[in-house]
Amino acid sequence: MGGSKEENLSSEAILELLRSPLEEWAGSPPEALIPVSLDRRAFSTVLIFKVLVGGKEHILVAKKVRHAEVNRHITESENQAKVEFEVLKELYGAFEGVKGCAVPEPVVLLPEEELLVVRYVKGELLTDKLRAARFYSGGRAFSELYAAYNLAGRWLRRLQQHTGVRACPSAPFKENIIERLKVRGDEISRSGSPLWGDSETRALLEKVKVWFREVEGDSLPMAGRHGDYGHWNIIVGGGGITVIDFLGYRLEPPLYDPIKVLLGIKALGDNPLVSKKRVKLLGDAFLEGYGLTTDENGVMGSICEAYHRFSIVYGIVTAVGGSRLDRFARVRTLKENAAMLRRMIRGEGAVEGQSLFNPVEWF
Structure with missing residues (x-):
């Protein structure tokens, strides 16, 4: 599928890609984008980061799809960042009334980069x-x-x-x-x-x-x-x-x-x-x-x-x-x-x- 050929982007590079979409999401330019942790997994790169906007702090998670032979049947069939984002948009509301069961809140999608952002979920x-x-x-x-x-x-x-x-x-x-x-x-x-x-x-x-x-x-x-x-x-x-x-x-x-x-x-x-x-x-x-x-x-x-x-x-x-x-x-x-x-x-x-x-x- 489409997306950046560079799958090993740094935290700074990911945040730079997200700066403009996050401004649109927040309604004003972010005052700061602060990386917290970067985890390169088998099928995705996951960045936890903080966004300061309007004096308020948001903790978000960016996920960029990685391609591997064992998941080729998935990543080559559809843009998985887009699939996941659309699923979360649908399910977030569907689970709102279900006690004790939830999915993360979807925030931003960059389909051309196979990159999505959701709100951080506190827990274990x-x-x-x-x-x-x-x-x-x-x-x-x-x-x-x-x-x-x-x-x-x-x-x-x-x-x-x-x-x-x-x-x-x-x-x-x-x-x-x-x-x-x-x-x-x-x-x-x-x-x-x-x-x-x-x-x-x-x-x-x-x-x-x-x-x-x-x-x-x-x-x-x-x-x-x-x-x-x-x-x-x-x-x-x-x-x-x-x-x-x-x-x-x-x-x-x-x-x-x-x-x-x-x-x-x-x-x-x-x-x-x-x-x-x-x-x-x-x-x-x-x-x-x-x-x-x-x-x-x-x-x-x-x-x-x-x-x-x-x-x-x-x-x-x-x-x-x-x-x-x-x-x-x-x-x-x-x-x-x-x-x-x-x-x-x-x-x-x-x-x-x-x-x-x-x-x-x-x-």
């Missing part, structure tokens, strides 16, 4: 609260974690209620999923991991194509999905949660996001310091908030489950660093998901074309 990433699932953590901390996951379920249900579930052709979703599986398979192959082979990737691709043939030509139920819905994109604070980072937002099967969340919760239990009882309670909290029922399963459940399990395998074999305990937990998670994928490839589900396990029984 849900990631940083996960220690409360450990055996020795206090009950109060776990209660807060439980409440956050319940709100995460409510937030997702509200998103899907707002966008509605509509009938859409299956072909675009099929092409997108197959492409994403291939890209991840190539990355796994390059990693040289002995825990998942190229022949298994090919077998998985064939299995997914079989599932898609069952619904070929049909219109499938689709709803708005966040795309990377997990504890790393949820801010907890002020008695509620705010969901951030809508890179890759699109319409896809309603099960896409909840299955991702459930698998993420389940993986917490692979850390030997984490209580599996507490992990189950977190899954229950999310399911209660979301309202997932057994009759929402089916072929799309199989496809979404297989895709997310494969993404977990990809994420782990390409991961670097971490403590010995982190690496131990990652290997356990990888082995479990690889084993489940092999069972899905062999068609060991209770009913062919359905997820191996119903989501409400994963815990």
Whole structure:
């Protein structure tokens, strides 16, 4: 897509790009633009900065899209800064009346630079609260974690209620999923991991194509999905949660996001310091908030489950660093998901074309 070819802009360069748009937003020239922190992530550069205008201080966040091979299917399809900004404009009002659930307020968009600005959200990433699932953590901390996951379920249900579930052709979703599986398979192959082979990737691709043939030509139920819905994109604070980072937002099967969340919760239990009882309670909290029922399963459940399990395998074999305990937990998670994928490839589900396990029984 369009945008500056320079993705590693300095804080000063980003603020200079924003000076005029921020003046238009504020209604008068900014008295000062003060960078606070710059974070170059895999798929975006994020700058937190302060704006002084009319004697008042605003804390804002600028996000510039970065392009990478693994997210090429997203960044080359649409201008993701524009997509995210428009989604936030729509959802900001939609969530205003939903207690405890929110999205950041959109402020400025520079589509030609693939750059957007939102208002800073004060709080703590849900990631940083996960220690409360450990055996020795206090009950109060776990209660807060439980409440956050319940709100995460409510937030997702509200998103899907707002966008509605509509009938859409299956072909675009099929092409997108197959492409994403291939890209991840190539990355796994390059990693040289002995825990998942190229022949298994090919077998998985064939299995997914079989599932898609069952619904070929049909219109499938689709709803708005966040795309990377997990504890790393949820801010907890002020008695509620705010969901951030809508890179890759699109319409896809309603099960896409909840299955991702459930698998993420389940993986917490692979850390030997984490209580599996507490992990189950977190899954229950999310399911209660979301309202997932057994009759929402089916072929799309199989496809979404297989895709997310494969993404977990990809994420782990390409991961670097971490403590010995982190690496131990990652290997356990990888082995479990690889084993489940092999069972899905062999068609060991209770009913062919359905997820191996119903989501409400994963815990």
